[in-house]
Amino acid sequence: MRAMTVPEPGGPDALVWSEVPDPEPGPGEVVVDVRASAVNRADLLQRQGHYPPPPGAPAYPGLECSGVISAIGPDVAGWEVGREVCALLAGGGYAERVAVPAGQLLPVPAGVDLVDAAALPEVACTVWSNVVQVARLGRGETLLLHGGGSGIGTFAIQLAVALGATVAVTARAAKHERLRELGAAHTIDYREQDFVEEVRRVTGGRGADVILDIMGAAYLPRNVAALATGGRLVVIGMQGGRKGELDLGALLAKRGTIAATALRSRPLEEKAEIVRGVREQVWPLVESGAVRPVVDRRVPMTEAARAHRLVESNDHVGKVLLTTG
Numbered sequence: 001m002r003a004m005t006v007p008e009p010g011g012p013d014a015l016v017w018s019e020v021p022d023p024e025p026g027p028g029e030v031v032v033d034v035r036a037s038a039v040n041r042a043d044l045l046q047r048q049g050h051y052p053p054p055p056g057a058p059a060y061p062g063l064e065c066s067g068v069i070s071a072i073g074p075d076v077a078g079w080e081v082g083r084e085v086c087a088l089l090a091g092g093g094y095a096e097r098v099a100v101p102a103g104q105l106l107p108v109p110a111g112v113d114l115v116d117a118a119a120l121p122e123v124a125c126t127v128w129s130n131v132v133q134v135a136r137l138g139r140g141e142t143l144l145l146h147g148g149g150s151g152i153g154t155f156a157i158q159l160a161v162a163l164g165a166t167v168a169v170t171a172r173a174a175k176h177e178r179l180r181e182l183g184a185a186h187t188i189d190y191r192e193q194d195f196v197e198e199v200r201r202v203t204g205g206r207g208a209d210v211i212l213d214i215m216g217a218a219y220l221p222r223n224v225a226a227l228a229t230g231g232r233l234v235v236i237g238m239q240g241g242r243k244g245e246l247d248l249g250a251l252l253a254k255r256g257t258i259a260a261t262a263l264r265s266r267p268l269e270e271k272a273e274i275v276r277g278v279r280e281q282v283w284p285l286v287e288s289g290a291v292r293p294v295v296d297r298r299v300p301m302t303e304a305a306r307a308h309r310l311v312e313s314n315d316h317v318g319k320v321l322l323t324t325g
C-alpha cells in the first residue's frame with residue numbers, strides 16, 4: 001500500500017507519498033481501507049518532528065479516518081468485513097490502509113457521507129471527553145471556546161448548544177458569521193477585543209462556567225479571570241506556549257478548577273471507553289442533525305502538503321479532509 005511518510009522532519013514538503021508494507025490486523029484489531037482522513041493540528045507538529053507517535057502506533061500521521069473494514073484479526077466481535085466505519089487512531093490515517101483497535105471503531109452515523117465521517121472521531125472524542133466528562137458542562141451554563149473556527153471549535157459549538165449551553169467563541173472576525181450559524185451566541189474577535197471583558201459583559205458579570213482552551217500559557221491568567229465562580233478550565237492545546245503563570249489566589253477565590261488532557265497517549269481501554277460514550281451520547285445528536293461534520297474542503301491525500309499549508313494559515317473553518325482514490 002501507499003502511505004504518507006516523513007523521511008526528514010520539516011515543512012509541508014517533508015510529506016512523501018511512498019510504498020510501505022501493508023498492515024496486518026493483530027489481536028483485537030481490524031484493518032480499514034481508508035476512504036478519508038483529516039488534518040489535525042497535531043499532524044503539523046508530528047511532521048516537524050515535535051510529536052512522535054506513541055509506542056506501537058503506525059509511523060504515519062493521521063489521527064482519524066473513515067473507510068471500509070477489509071480484514072479482521074483474532075478476538076474481534078461485532079464488526080464484519082465490508083462494514084463502513086470511522087475510527088479514532090493513534091496515527092496512520094494518511095495511508096491507504098490502517099490497523100485499528102476494534103474499541104476505537106465507530107459506525108458511520110446515519111445521514112453522514114462516508115468521506116465526511118472522517119471529520120468526526122477526533123473532535124467528537126476530544127470535545128465530549130473534555131467538555132462533558134471532565135468539565136461537566138450543564139444545561140443553561142456558558143461555555144467559552146477559544147479557536148471557535150477550528151475543527152475542535154466548530155464541533156464543540158454544536159455539541160454544547162445541543163446540550164443546552166450558551167456558547168461564546170474567540171476567533172478572527174472573518175469567521176464570526178459562520179460560527180453564529182453553527183450556534184455560537186457570542187463571537188469575540190480576540191485580535192481587537194479583550195475576551196475577559198466580553199465574556200463578563202455577555203454573562204452579566206458572572207464569567208464562563210466552562211472554558212475549553214487551546215492557547216495554553218498565553219491565555220492562562222486571562223482564562224482564570226474569565227471563569228465564573230465554580231468555573232472549570234480545561235486546557236487541551238498549547239498553541240500559545242506551555243509555561244504560564246498561575247495566580248492561585250485568583251483561582252481559589254473562584255473555587256475554580258483547571259484540568260489538562262491529551263487523547264492520543266491514553267491507554268487503549270480509556271480510548272475505548274470514550275469511544276463507547278461518544279457512540280451512546282453523541283452519535284444520536286449527529287443522526288438527528290443537531291450536530292454535523294463541518295468540512296472546510298476535501299483535498300486528495302497525495303496533496304497533503306497543500307492541506308497542511310492551508311491549516312497552518314488558519315484560513316480554514318472546521319476540518320480539512322484528505323481523500324484517497
Ligand SMILES: NC(=O)c1ccc[n+]([C@@H]2O[C@H](COP(=O)([O-])OP(=O)(O)OC[C@H]3O[C@@H](n4cnc5c(N)ncnc54)[C@H](OP(=O)(O)O)[C@@H]3O)[C@@H](O)[C@H]2O)c1
Pocket residue numbers: 039040041042122126146147148149150151152153170171172175190214215235236237238239261262263264311314315318
Ligand atoms: N489534548 C487533546 O487531546 C487534543 C485533541 C485534539 C486537538 N487538540 C488541540 O486543539 C486545538 C485545535 O485543534 P484543531 O486540529 O481543531 O485545530 P485547527 O483546526 O488547526 O485550528 C486552530 C485554531 O486556532 C485558532 N487560533 C490561533 N490563534 C488564536 C488565538 N490567539 N486565540 C484564539 N484562537 C486562535 C485559529 O483560529 P483564528 O483564525 O480565528 O485565529 C484556528 O481556528 C489544537 O491546539 C490541538 O492541538 C488537543
